[in-house]
Amino acid sequence: MARCCSQAQRMAACIAGRPGVGSCCGGWVATQMVLCPMSRHLSTFPDPGLVPAGHQRSVETVSFSPDSRQLASGGWDKRVMLWDVQSRQMLHLLVGHRDSIQSSDFSPTVNCLATGSWDSTVRIWDLRTGTPAVSHQALEGHSGNISCLCYSASGLLASGSWDKTIHIWKPTTSSLFIQLKGHVTWVKSIAFSPNELWLASAGYSRMVTTPVWDCNTGKCLETLKQGVLDVAHTCAFTPDGKIRQISRTSKSPRDPQT
Helix, strand or coil: CCEEEECCCCEEEEEEEEECCCCCCCCEEEEEEEEEECCCCHHHCCCCEEECCCCCCCEEEEEECCCCCEEEEEECCCEEEEEECCCCEEEEEEECCCCCEEEEEECCCCCEEEEEECCCEEEEEECCCCCCCCCEEEEECCCCCEEEEEECCCCCEEEEECCCEEEEEECCCCEEEEEEECCCCCEEEEEECCCCCEEEEEECCCEEEEEEEECCCCCEEEEEEEEEECCCCEEEECCCCCEEEECCCCCCCECCCC
């Protein structure tokens, strides 16, 4: 089940599903997306807003735009759907991937949406064009499915893959800026530091480690170790530049400079 949240409007999105065949882990077939305001107390949650059903198979990724006005969803039907959060209506149906879609992220300007697929490509959709046609460009270079995507504040795009590598792209020129190698398992999560000098990543490993990379040289500056047998589900930088690993036994944020 996919899930994400928006800090701008304090909204949460998740996928309501049912057991079924044809999803990635013999798991869930999405039936509806749910949007609801987040609250400190579950008892104060208002009735959630149900997004009209649209996907035909399991939904694997949902992402809010930076302004929280749009929500993108993608999954095993090879389609990307762009939704208006306020009206809960579909704005665009984006078709072009040749296989299931696993990851997505909006550009800081909200002009573009990046999606990653099991077809080993990243596609960047230009959302400035009108309905129904939305142009896109394909970024090729990975040899495995694209498991995670992350835009930097200035518009660089990082992609993590099952091929155990990370690519940092310059979307404006459709060119590869640098490739990061060193993971021994597939890359599960990536995050740019606020100053864009570093990139943190988490691989699907039982020993929680978070490499911190120099975005200009591609070198691994250090590897933060949590020292427990658990999987790091995601990694993120706090606004003051510290790294946060999210796992079942998460600890306090670490400063990569110390």
